[in-house]
Amino acid sequence: MDLKLRVWRQRDATEKGKMVTYEVTDISPDMSFLEMLDVLNEQLILDGQEPVAFDHDCREGICGSCGVMINGRAHGNGLHDSHPQTATCQLHMRSFKDGETIDIEPWRATAFPIIKDLAVDRSALDRIIQSGGYISAPTGTAPEAHSILVAKKDSDAAFDAATCIGCGACVAACPNASSMLFTSAKVVHLGLMPQGQPERNDRVINMIHQQDLEGFGGCTNIGECSASCPKGISMENISRLNHDLLGALRAGARPKS
Amino acid sequence: MALELFTLGDPIADTSAPRDVPIGERWSERRFRAKLVNPANRRKLTVIVVGTGLAGGSAAATLGEAGYKVKSFWYQDSPRRAHSVAAQGGINAAKNYRNDGDSVHRLFYDTVKGGDFRAREDNVHRLAEVSVNIIDQCVAQGVPFAREYGGLLDNRSFGGTQVSRTFYARGQTGQQLLYGAYQALERQMAAGTVEQFARTEMLDLIVVDGRARGIVARNLITGEISTHFADAVVLATGGYSNVFYLSTNAKGSNATAIWRAHKRGALFANPCYTQIHPTCIPVHGEYQSKLTLMSESLRNDGRVWVPKERGDTRDPRDIPEEERDYYLERIYPAFGNLVPRDIASRQAKNVCDEGRGVGPEGKGVYLDFAEAMQRLGRPAIEAKYGNLFDMYAQITGEDPYEVPMRIYPAVHYTMGGLWVDYDLQSNIPGLFVIGEANFSDHGANRLGASALMQGLADGYFVLPNTISHYLSSGPFDKVDPQHPAAVEALEGVRAQTERLLSINGNRTTASFHRELGRLMFDLCGMERSEESLRKALDRIPEIRQEFWTNVKVPGELGRFNQSLEHAGRVADFIELAELMCVDALHRNESCGGHFRAESQTPEGEALRDDENYAYVAAWEWTPEGAPPVLHKEDLEFEYVHLAQRSYK
Numbered sequence: 007m008d009l010k011l012r013v014w015r016q017r018d019a020t021e022k023g024k025m026v027t028y029e030v031t032d033i034s035p036d037m038s039f040l041e042m043l044d045v046l047n048e049q050l051i052l053d054g055q056e057p058v059a060f061d062h063d064c065r066e067g068i069c070g071s072c073g074v075m076i077n078g079r080a081h082g083n084g085l086h087d088s089h090p091q092t093a094t095c096q097l098h099m100r101s102f103k104d105g106e107t108i109d110i111e112p113w114r115a116t117a118f119p120i121i122k123d124l125a126v127d128r129s130a131l132d133r134i135i136q137s138g139g140y141i142s143a144p145t146g147t148a149p150e151a152h153s154i155l156v157a158k159k160d161s162d163a164a165f166d167a168a169t170c171i172g173c174g175a176c177v178a179a180c181p182n183a184s185s186m187l188f189t190s191a192k193v194v195h196l197g198l199m200p201q202g203q204p205e206r207n208d209r210v211i212n213m214i215h216q217q218d219l220e221g222f223g224g225c226t227n228i229g230e231c232s233a234s235c236p237k238g239i240s241m242e243n244i245s246r247l248n249h250d251l252l253g254a255l256r257a258g259a260r261p262k263s
Numbered sequence: 264m265a266l267e268l269f270t271l272g273d274p275i276a277d278t279s280a281p282r283d284v285p286i287g288e289r290w291s292e293r294r295f296r297a298k299l300v301n302p303a304n305r306r307k308l309t310v311i312v313v314g315t316g317l318a319g320g321s322a323a324a325t326l327g328e329a330g331y332k333v334k335s336f337w338y339q340d341s342p343r344r345a346h347s348v349a350a351q352g353g354i355n356a357a358k359n360y361r362n363d364g365d366s367v368h369r370l371f372y373d374t375v376k377g378g379d380f381r382a383r384e385d386n387v388h389r390l391a392e393v394s395v396n397i398i399d400q401c402v403a404q405g406v407p408f409a410r411e412y413g414g415l416l417d418n419r420s421f422g423g424t425q426v427s428r429t430f431y432a433r434g435q436t437g438q439q440l441l442y443g444a445y446q447a448l449e450r451q452m453a454a455g456t457v458e459q460f461a462r463t464e465m466l467d468l469i470v471v472d473g474r475a476r477g478i479v480a481r482n483l484i485t486g487e488i489s490t491h492f493a494d495a496v497v498l499a500t501g502g503y504s505n506v507f508y509l510s511t512n513a514k515g516s517n518a519t520a521i522w523r524a525h526k527r528g529a530l531f532a533n534p535c536y537t538q539i540h541p542t543c544i545p546v547h548g549e550y551q552s553k554l555t556l557m558s559e560s561l562r563n564d565g566r567v568w569v570p571k572e573r574g575d576t577r578d579p580r581d582i583p584e585e586e587r588d589y590y591l592e593r594i595y596p597a598f599g600n601l602v603p604r605d606i607a608s609r610q611a612k613n614v615c616d617e618g619r620g621v622g623p624e625g626k627g628v629y630l631d632f633a634e635a636m637q638r639l640g641r642p643a644i645e646a647k648y649g650n651l652f653d654m655y656a657q658i659t660g661e662d663p664y665e666v667p668m669r670i671y672p673a674v675h676y677t678m679g680g681l682w683v684d685y686d687l688q689s690n691i692p693g694l695f696v697i698g699e700a701n702f703s704d705h706g707a708n709r710l711g712a713s714a715l716m717q718g719l720a721d722g723y724f725v726l727p728n729t730i731s732h733y734l735s736s737g738p739f740d741k742v743d744p745q746h747p748a749a750v751e752a753l754e755g756v757r758a759q760t761e762r763l764l765s766i767n768g769n770r771t772t773a774s775f776h777r778e779l780g781r782l783m784f785d786l787c788g789m790e791r792s793e794e795s796l797r798k799a800l801d802r803i804p805e806i807r808q809e810f811w812t813n814v815k816v817p818g819e820l821g822r823f824n825q826s827l828e829h830a831g832r833v834a835d836f837i838e839l840a841e842l843m844c845v846d847a848l849h850r851n852e853s854c855g856g857h858f859r860a861e862s863q864t865p866e867g868e869a870l871r872d873d874e875n876y877a878y879v880a881a882w883e884w885t886p887e888g889a890p891p892v893l894h895k896e897d898l899e900f901e902y903v904h905l906a907q908r909s910y911k
Contacts, residue, residue: 010706015820018822018823034547034548034550035548035660036548036660037548037657038552038661040552041550041551041552043551044550044552044773047640047775048771048773050816050817051771051817051826052769052771054813054817055817056817056818056826057817059823059825061340061443062514063344063346063513063515064338064344064346064512064513064514065350065514065552065553065555065666066553066555068338068347068348068349068435068438069343069344069346069348069349069513070341070343070348071340071344090653090657092657096657098657098658098660100660110272121484122823123821124825128340128341129340129341129461130345131341132341132342132449135446135449136449136450136452136453137444137453139446139449140446140447140449140450140798141399141403141404141405141446142450143322143403143405143447144325144328144403144726145321145324145325145328145447145723145724145727146396146400146723147403148396148399148402148515149399149402149403150399150417151358151398151399151401151402151416152360152401152416153404153716155413155414155415156410156414157414158409158410158412158414161407161408161409161410161414162407162410164405164407165407165432165433165439168432168439168442169438170433170574171348171438172341179696183579195405195407196405197406199405201402201403201404201405202405217751227684232813243448244714
């Protein structure tokens with residue numbers, strides 16, 4: 007198939023960007039979206055132009071590196087009802103029609119400054135984890151694994167939250183650029199495990215505080231985050247986070263200065 | 264033959280393992296004999312850790328907790344992206360929770376045997392010992408392993424073992440274990456013990472007075488090339504499957520850190536040992552950028568077949584039973600579709616070479632669930648394999664509940680890597696190598712669910728205990744950025760990068776990478792022969808020559824430039840490919856993932872030659888034009904007796 011691509015080009019964080027139109031021909035429906043961008047890039051290189059920068063790595067939907075807005079949808083999720091929610095690397099060209107025009111843009115959020123073209127800086131998400139998204143268990147201090155019992159339903163629910171790949175689609179899809187779904191996934195994963203109880207109050211307070219510091223917006227329960235999430239992380243996590251947050255405040259927890 | 268390919272150097276040996284005590288006591292004895300560093304002195308010692316996968320992430324976090332000053336480097340945007348994240352199946356540990364006869368000794372035995380007797384017993388035994396601590400550690404961190412209704416951990420049997428020792432978190436075990444290590448690492452970053460260098464790629468090792476003292480690295484955003492110094496350097500940069508271009512590795516996975524360290528004097532051990540996984544989704548076009556693995560648990564119920572006649576292009580559902588060849592069941596009646604990875608892969612290649620392969624270019628075999636669907640019903644198949652079937656359908660656009668899956672082998676893991684001793688220290692003092700980047704534990708073939716075990720064993724438990732012995736003689740004299748060794752390394756990197764940008768030829772880096780990959784898969788892949796390897800060794804220098812005169816790398820040095828990153832990595836892959844072929848050619852035996860056509864039994868099975876090849880081949884780099892030098896480490900088997908593998 008032949009396609010017209012309108013791609014965001016921006017040389018670096020300081021320069022102004024713009025949409026640039028390219029044409030690609032002979033695209034196979036079996037190609038992944040990123041393989042289609044590879045074709046464009048090979049073409050650009052041979053034409054003596056700079057290829058389009060975009061983050062990607064595992065190309066099997068698990069590392070969370072890739073992610074672009076496709077026709078205004080994060081990872082293209084929601085463009086086609088039949089297509090399961092995926093990361094950009096698992097979107098295939100058979101989801102598009104011959105002759106279609108596709109807009110490709112980076113994640114847009116104050117907390118995700120653009121590095122170049124479609125690549126953005128998501129280190130804010132790492133700093134949210136640093137602020138409390140862990141259980142303090144220094145190596146060597148662990149008790150025998152079977153001394154900690156976890157009810158299967160809690161363990162399964164914790165796993166569902168823990169599958170978040172940290173791609174940032176939730177932030178990009180949210181009109182407020184809120185990272186609430188990301189933060190809640192970690193708060194709930196650890197909060198459901200017995201091991202996570204001692205730090206539960208401080209964790210939620212500090213992670214919320216950090217996401218505010220990073221410039222993410224507030225959550226107004228719109229739900230675009232979950233609808234765009236390649237792992238289908240549920241909005242229920244946000245409710246659980248709010249529940250934990252109230253509990254923590256009542257217990258007198260306050261963010262680290 | 265030997266003379267022109269390589270020259271023979273002095274033998275090497277591991278001298279760190281205390282062999283004067285029985286194998287079960289060696290690790291505890293080693294820890295006892297190792298010198299310690301006073302907690303108050305640790306903050307005066309700096310350790311560079313390159314890579315943040317299971318090995319590097321866990322090592323950096325643990326060293327930070329211990330109080331050392333750690334500098335952590337990774338090329339991705341976040342430590343959570345390291346390719347350990349993609350491991351599906353599980354992690355082995357000798358807990359014997361199933362009361363099925365498992366023990367440290369059995370895990371040790373299985374791993375030595377599974378590695379086809381080409382691994383060092385001492386290292387493997389220690390791996391089996393610490394496996395149990397790994398599970399404890401991960402549970403304490405909150406890793407959501409699969410559990411039983413009573414709240415205890417679930418186990419499964421994996422990769423053909425007879426005991427259930429594999430712990431798992433659905434099909435995303437690697438992801439969950441990595442996030443455990445990542446969170447521990449982020450905690451140390453917040454605590455200030457670990458300094459972070461995101462999107463920074465190591466491009467050379469700095470060796471001062473014979474010791475590893477730092478690295479040269481490029482900031483991938485600003486393009487700045489700079490030097491970083493430490494008392495010890497730890498490489499945890501993963502494997503080199505991407506030599507083959509198409510592999511199940513992440514696109515960015517590369518050999519540059521270990522290859523540049525090799526060029527600085529670190530020995531490269533058993534480079535030809537690569538693992539080719541039988542159940543991957545086949546290639547469907549020239550543009551294909553990577554291959555996707557599907558868990559080999561599919562072979563528990565799927566039946567592998569090809570048409571009996573060549574060139575049979577009928578719809579598989581129209582091919583009657585009697586015209587199908589269930590070749591694994593035919594050749595291996597005892598193990599059938601569950602033969603080990605290397606055998607399943609090689610037989611798939613054989614039937615495809617006979618012209619009986621299916622799908623585009625005849626590079627595929629059927630994995631058919633029709634019989635299992637009839638026997639168990641669709642709901643049972645959905646419950647067991649639903650996510651894998653979905654993944655297959657998503658990638659291929661075919662419904663595996665209706666049409667048999669097509670599978671083909673793909674490169675998945677590299678057992679070879681930098682040579683290390685029992686302390687995981689390379690032959691360069693102060694250079695430690697952990698995880699897939701070293702050669703240490705899997706011999707010529709890795710068992711399923713053992714890669715995660717090794718990565719975490721090295722990072723959490725082994726390295727932090729052995730590196731203290733080395734660091735106890737530090738802090739070493741401060742190295743100045745003006746030191747001639749540092750200046751030379753920095754200038755070398757700058758010159759090479761500038762050269763890549765200046766060639767401005769007619770071919771893209773990707774086109775060279777694809778050409779190299781195809782050549783390696785065809786000539787140094789599932790089956791190797793003297794003829795194929797000689798052909799490869801004739802061709803690779805030509806590819807290298809053309810690369811350095813005709814590659815086109817756009818963009819600038821001082822900016823975010825993914826083309827430049829890729830070009831540097833491919834330049835190193837080309838050199839490494841040559842060493843892999845030399846190693847494969849010199850090892851005139853079949854063992855594990857290395858199958859030499861000249862060394863097989865009358866029935867066509869791999870034939871090991873313990874008399875001549877029971878050694879680790881550790882290669883020393885020599886400047887272009889001179890053949891590499893082979894140092895042999897003889898392998899002794901005190902506890903596991905040498906035996907031929909048989910699955911008939």
